[in-house]
Amino acid sequence: MSLRVWIVGGAALGACLVLPSAAIAHAYLVKTVPAASQELNSSPPNIQLTYDEAVEPRFAIISVTNAQGQQETTGPVHRSSANPDTLLVPLRPHLPEGWYLIYWRAISVDGHPVQGAFTYAVGPNPGPAPQFRVPSISATATTPQLLITRWLMFVGVMGAIGLFVLRVLIARPVVRRVAGVSLRAVTIAFVSASLLGLVATPVYLDFSTANDSLRSVFDVGALVPLFGATAFGRAILKLELCFALFCLAAWIAIWVERPERERRSVAELGATLGALLAAAAVLVVPGAAGHAAQTAPRGLTLAFDWLHMAAGSLWLGGLGGLLVLWLALGQRERVPALSVVVPRFSAVAFASVLVLAGSGIGEAVDHLPALDALWLTGYGQAILVKSGLLAVALLIASGNLLRSRPRLLAAVQRPELGAPAAGLLRRLVSGEVVVVTGIVFAAAVLSSLAPPPPAFALQNSALARVGPGTVARTVNRAGYRLELLVSPNRAAAPDSFALRITRDGQPVRGANVTLTFDMTTMQMPQQEYQLAETRPGVYTRAAPALVMVGEWGLTFQIAPRSGPPFSALILDQANG
Amino acid sequence: MRPMRRLSTVILGLTALVGLAACGGSGSGAVSVPKVAPAGTYRLQNFQPAAPVVAGRPTVLSFTIQQPSGQPLSAYRKCCEPHAGVDLIIVRADDSHVQYDDSDIGSGGHVSQPVVFPTPGRYRVVVDAYPAHTTPDQPLNFQLFTWVTVKGAYHPRPVPAYTPTVTSGGYRFQIQGHPSLKAIQATFLTIRVTGPGGRLAVFESWRGALAHAIFIHQGSLDYFHTHVCSPGASYCTSVLGAARVTGSSSGPGVLHVGVLLPEPGTWRLFLLTHIGGRYLTAPFTLKASA
Numbered sequence: 001m002s003l004r005v006w007i008v009g010g011a012a013l014g015a016c017l018v019l020p021s022a023a024i025a026h027a028y029l030v031k032t033v034p035a036a037s038q039e040l041n042s043s044p045p046n047i048q049l050t051y052d053e054a055v056e057p058r059f060a061i062i063s064v065t066n067a068q069g070q071q072e073t074t075g076p077v078h079r080s081s082a083n084p085d086t087l088l089v090p091l092r093p094h095l096p097e098g099w100y101l102i103y104w105r106a107i108s109v110d111g112h113p114v115q116g117a118f119t120y121a122v123g124p125n126p127g128p129a130p131q132f133r134v135p136s137i138s139a140t141a142t143t144p145q146l147l148i149t150r151w152l153m154f155v156g157v158m159g160a161i162g163l164f165v166l167r168v169l170i171a172r173p174v175v176r177r178v179a180g181v182s183l184r185a186v187t188i189a190f191v192s193a194s195l196l197g198l199v200a201t202p203v204y205l206d207f208s209t210a211n212d213s214l215r216s217v218f219d220v221g222a223l224v225p226l227f228g229a230t231a232f233g234r235a236i237l238k239l240e241l242c243f244a245l246f247c248l249a250a251w252i253a254i255w256v257e258r259p260e261r262e263r264r265s266v267a268e269l270g271a272t273l274g275a276l277l278a279a280a281a282v283l284v285v286p287g288a289a290g291h292a293a294q295t296a297p298r299g300l301t302l303a304f305d306w307l308h309m310a311a312g313s314l315w316l317g318g319l320g321g322l323l324v325l326w327l328a329l330g331q332r333e334r335v336p337a338l339s340v341v342v343p344r345f346s347a348v349a350f351a352s353v354l355v356l357a358g359s360g361i362g363e364a365v366d367h368l369p370a371l372d373a374l375w376l377t378g379y380g381q382a383i384l385v386k387s388g389l390l391a392v393a394l395l396i397a398s399g400n401l402l403r404s405r406p407r408l409l410a411a412v413q414r415p416e417l418g419a420p421a422a423g424l425l426r427r428l429v430s431g432e433v434v435v436v437t438g439i440v441f442a443a444a445v446l447s448s449l450a451p452p453p454p455a456f457a458l459q460n461s462a463l464a465r466v467g468p469g470t471v472a473r474t475v476n477r478a479g480y481r482l483e484l485l486v487s488p489n490r491a492a493a494p495d496s497f498a499l500r501i502t503r504d505g506q507p508v509r510g511a512n513v514t515l516t517f518d519m520t521t522m523q524m525p526q527q528e529y530q531l532a533e534t535r536p537g538v539y540t541r542a543a544p545a546l547v548m549v550g551e552w553g554l555t556f557q558i559a560p561r562s563g564p565p566f567s568a569l570i571l572d573q574a575n576g
Numbered sequence: 577m578r579p580m581r582r583l584s585t586v587i588l589g590l591t592a593l594v595g596l597a598a599c600g601g602s603g604s605g606a607v608s609v610p611k612v613a614p615a616g617t618y619r620l621q622n623f624q625p626a627a628p629v630v631a632g633r634p635t636v637l638s639f640t641i642q643q644p645s646g647q648p649l650s651a652y653r654k655c656c657e658p659h660a661g662v663d664l665i666i667v668r669a670d671d672s673h674v675q676y677d678d679s680d681i682g683s684g685g686h687v688s689q690p691v692v693f694p695t696p697g698r699y700r701v702v703v704d705a706y707p708a709h710t711t712p713d714q715p716l717n718f719q720l721f722t723w724v725t726v727k728g729a730y731h732p733r734p735v736p737a738y739t740p741t742v743t744s745g746g747y748r749f750q751i752q753g754h755p756s757l758k759a760i761q762a763t764f765l766t767i768r769v770t771g772p773g774g775r776l777a778v779f780e781s782w783r784g785a786l787a788h789a790i791f792i793h794q795g796s797l798d799y800f801h802t803h804v805c806s807p808g809a810s811y812c813t814s815v816l817g818a819a820r821v822t823g824s825s826s827g828p829g830v831l832h833v834g835v836l837l838p839e840p841g842t843w844r845l846f847l848l849t850h851i852g853g854r855y856l857t858a859p860f861t862l863k864a865s866a
Contacts, residue, residue, distance in 0.1 A: 041759070041760070041838045041839045042839070061609055061610070063609050063610060063612065065612040067614065067615040067617050068614050068615075069611070069612040069613055069614045069615070071609065071612075097798075099615075101612060101615070103610065103612065123798075123838060124793075124798045124799075124800065124838035124839060125719060125721065125798050125799055127617075127618070127718060127719060127720060127721070128617070128618045128715050128718030128719075128720075129715065130615035130616060130617040130618075130644065131615055131616035131617070131644040132612075132615040133612065133613040133614075133615060133616075135610035135611070135612050135613075137610055214608050
């Protein structure tokens with residue numbers, strides 16, 4: 001490899017690494033009017049929820065119910081004209097005294113639903129706070145419908161790109177070298193795959209939007225205007241547009257192609273190059289719409305994702321094309337034709353598999369904050385399943401590489417080897433196609449799951465696990481005795497956090513104590529609070545910090561007046 | 577062509593998969609707001625009397641308090657007056673009459689108290705409960721509300737205008753200065769109490785305090801209660817939110833009454849004291865501006 005290639009490659013890698021690396025977290029409620037647990041002297045005209053980003057009101061739910069569970073809102077959720085990050089819902093005027101539950105659900109810019117709840121009271125005599133039963137709407141993006149349509153979208157898009165590459169770059173010489181051979185079947189397969197991709201992509205978007213907005217998938221009139229309401233939806237629309245342009249360019253390239261000529265014309269070269277560039281652009285979009293775009297360093301993860309998609313497309317489409325070619329060829333042309341195509345495809349497939357494995361490992365390392373996330377989280381388990389299927393596919397592929405390919409090459413000299421080699425090739429490629437489409441399904445599952453957040457790694461250094469429910473737990477750290485009290489330890493509610501620090505039975509006074517909150521099960525912004533010493537050695541703070549149901553890492557940074565500072569991490573499960 | 581037929585079958589199969597995936601969506605066209613189940617609440621159970629009662633005759637009020645778990649509340653604070661057990665504050669709908677009664681708590685949390693309703697009309701009963709606080713998520717104190725109807729023609733009495741001086745049981749209760757009250761602003765009223773011959777009243781501790789100030793809003797009958805505490809009465813406090821409005825007495829005949837009226841309008845202040853072995857109620861009318 002020349003020095004120039006190394007420099008260009010290095011510069012490209014460097015550019016990837018320095019691309020913006022901001023990680024997008026889920027939407028986060030930053031302010032509410034009324035405030036959580038506030039007791040008002042009169043009923044407010046509306047409820048106002050302010051998020052850290054502009055969430056889409058058409059996807060949002062703000063439910064306000066009394067202790068009997070009766071709904072008190074009088075209209076749809078809408079955006080505040082004063083602040084685009086604020087959603088409002090009008091209330092019945094003059095609500096009677098009592099306690100009210102606000103349950104909210106919103107869709108983040110990245111397409112993931114978030115939800116929470118809090119209470120407020122209308123007084124002056126609201127009575128005792130009821131024990132509300134907070135509803136919970138399933139927030140999964142892994143329903144069977146979504147997974148199937150996502151899988152079909154991937155199979156269509158990746159298969160079409162792979163079939164096109166096989167058609168115009170790998171299998172092209174066979175037309176010239178073997179008389180009577182046509183690539184029409186591969187072209188039909190490409191057209192079919194591209195139609196599948198073109199249909200499955202909007203169907204997937206319809207399903208996904210219906211899932212997020214809690215509407216029927218058949219409510220197309222209401223769903224279509226929502227397609228572009230989130231960044232995720234816009235990305236899928238871009239995918240459809242890019243893929244449609246690629247299909248157009250590819251159809252033109254196939255139309256102008258003359259495979260019987262050895263050298264391509266300028267028109268052929270231009271059309272093929274245009275289609276390949278369009279294919280490259282298409283493969284950027286899934287990463288930009290998914291978790292790759294939300295994981296730092298963003299440039300590197302997007303590059304890994306693109307390589308992964310490209311290698312997978314070449315492998316999937318190439319295998320499919322090979323199978324179609326085998327089926328379409330007559331008995332007389334089959335062995336000579338395969339003798340031309342198989343060795344060329346083997347080289348591409350081998351390189352693709354290497355890239356696929358390498359970029360997959362790179363992505364896994366990038367997305368997994370700790371090794372045990374591989375078997376402790378759904379995301380890690382999906383990686384394991386995908387890797388297992390990849391190993392099976394590689395085993396089958398090695399059969400082709402070591403048995404079918406040499407025999408097909410030898411069949412030029414010894415024709416009696418041709419038919420058995422072709423038969424073996426068909427069986428192995430059929431099996432490989434099945435396994436590779438299984439890998440694509442695993443990829444559809446994987447890309448539907450949120451990777452564990454960086455805070456997941458905190459689990460290995462936790463001193464204790466507490467919750468759900470009121471917490472009273474004592475741990476020892478650095479010669480200090482720490483007694484943690486959390487009450488009521490409920491998500492989306494104002495909780496009281498208290499830490500009693502003693503050493504040799506004496507309260508530790510005058511320490512500087514801060515408490516940081518990291519959600520270990522979902523990407524959420526970190527919060528940090530300073531605790532105040534309310535009694536000798538007792539440091540407290542009330543805060544609505546546990547904003548979501550799930551596991552939270554509570555890290556106490558303690559700096560005693562004398563002695564070195566230390567930290568203590570406790571994992572807390574907060575329920576609704 | 578056989579291979580092409582197979583290919584067509586595969587394409588048809590994939591199309592059918594898309595169609596199948598489309599099945600099973602819900603039929604609703606609107607965003608479905610989730611149904612919220614009724615909350616677990618503290619509530620009065622088996623409250624008696626359920627029917628109208630007769631004026632001037634003893635009537636036994638009885639009930640149990642049901643906890644959010646559905647179990648009756650049976651463990652109440654027994655110490656620490658004025659915050660213990662269950663108190664009953666009974667207010668006539670026109671704000672003309674208030675009475676403050678203790679109550680007996682029987683086994684299983686059954687609360688009962690004989691009461692005499694003086695005149696016909698509707699009475700709001702405030703049940704002021706102080707649980708034993710056996711679990712951290714249990715409230716220290718809460719109020720529940722209900723109504724009792726007394727048979728006969730109801731003739732509401734107009735709320736008298738503000739006057740700084742009222743007389744009760746031969747004692748003269750006089751608000752000092754010209755109080756200017758505003759809603760949600762804590763303040764203190766100084767009330768001078770003199771007996772026959774102008775002698776300064778000597779307050780006796782009653783239910784853990786030298787005086788109980790009960791505020792009732794005209795119309796809504798919203799309720800607010802503060803105490804005038806004697807020195808050393810460690811359990812005697814009056815805290816509303818972040819505001820501490822615990823009253824005090826600087827000597828015989830002088831009460832500093834904490835006031836924190838949560839909403840503007842006309843309020844009645846019923847100042848309950850125990851002087852010379854007698855319970856005295858001094859009713860004032862107060863105005864709170866917004």
